[in-house]
Amino acid sequence: MQTMTLALIGAGGKMGCRIADNLVKGIHRVLYVENGERGVARLKERGLATTPAAPAVAEADAVILAVPDTAIGDVAAELVPAMKPGALLMVLDPAAAYLGKLPPRGDVSYFVAHPCHPPVFNDETTPEAKRDLFGGVAAKQAVVCALMQGPDEHYAVGEALAREMYAPVMRTHRLTVEQMAILEPAMAETVGAMLATLLGEAMEEAVRRGVPYEAAKDFMLGHINIELAVVFEKVNPFSDACLVAIEYGRRAMIKDDWKNLFSPESVREQIDVMLHPEKLKAL
Structure with missing residues (x-):
């Protein structure tokens, strides 16, 4: 997978920090977008600087919305028009996408990726993995993915990003947004x-x-x-x-x-x- 520039929106939130902790280990350049004081502080604790939303989104090959479900529609309406053609927008839950809350724009791809969380029955042996009940730290989990719109080759791009964001990942499942809902x-x-x-x-x-x-x-x-x-x-x-x-x-x-x-x-x-x-x- 080629190195990309990513814009992580809501990077200092609970989910944003989980994702940031994994993406910082990867090959991609990540622009961390966060407006809240507590979120900015969490990122500083990790040695991560923030970037304003407008330049980050305009430059990004992929924009990841780590924001609450109820905010996805408004945030997407603000940011999607600023994305460059051919870029990929990733949301972490199917709800807003299923209800048509993502703004119409045919020259960007929409991708949904949601973690399954570590299963009840597993083969984890280390204390850290056994206590990683949410996933994304030490315990393996599966991920469900859907390419809502865009060229089919963008599925592989989104899936690879999902594997990094939710690592360690044992397998992924390709679904439709309707199946995810x-x-x-x-x-x-x-x-x-x-x-x-x-x-x-x-x-x-x-x-x-x-x-x-x-x-x-x-x-x-x-x-x-x-x-x-x-x-x-x-x-x-x-x-x-x-x-x-x-x-x-x-x-x-x-x-x-x-x-x-x-x-x-x-x-x-x-x-x-x-x-x-x-x-x-x-x-």
């Missing part, structure tokens, strides 16, 4: 994160009813581990009694039509509400 928010957040919080609430309810906290936590996390292994690793089947309990809980808690959350209409609504939280009250 099914994975997040619908699968991983609307369903997955919601159920994770529900598990936490279930443990707290056991504690409220008198079970010692440490006992409840050990019991819940141990059972989650084997239950995930049964479902995703096929290590062994659930017992007959457990199957009855599963069905009892499903009937008590789950709507029959819950898979409608994956319909295009629902996915669009989920993303719209995520970007406009005030709309949640009306649902």
Whole structure:
């Protein structure tokens, strides 16, 4: 891969710093764009100087938006017109792209890259990797990528950048933006994160009813581990009694039509509400 000039927008934020820590190890020239005082301070702690947005974007071969989902539309509207023809804009989440928040410009490429985070079942052995639960430091993770627009050869450019940004990366998956939106928010957040919080609430309810906290936590996390292994690793089947309990809980808690959350209409609504939280009250 040829050396490029990159503009990292929001470089001093939480995600921006994670990316900066990896890109500084690579071959590319990186221009770090950050306006917030705390963000600038974080970059200074790393020995990194900032560059104003306008000259950085005008010079960059690739512009990476490490900004909150809710800001991507406005930031892209401001910066994309200043990008040079043939440059690549990378966003780190499909939400804004899926809703059409990226401004129309046919002579630049749009690329989406999102980390899968280190898997529950892995082969990590070092303490640092075992504690790298988010990824991007020591634990291997997969990455999903989508070339939304632009020449197909730009997929390889975006994928290579994603591998550097989210390193160490064990594999990448090429998807469409629509498929990425099914994975997040619908699968991983609307369903997955919601159920994770529900598990936490279930443990707290056991504690409220008198079970010692440490006992409840050990019991819940141990059972989650084997239950995930049964479902995703096929290590062994659930017992007959457990199957009855599963069905009892499903009937008590789950709507029959819950898979409608994956319909295009629902996915669009989920993303719209995520970007406009005030709309949640009306649902």
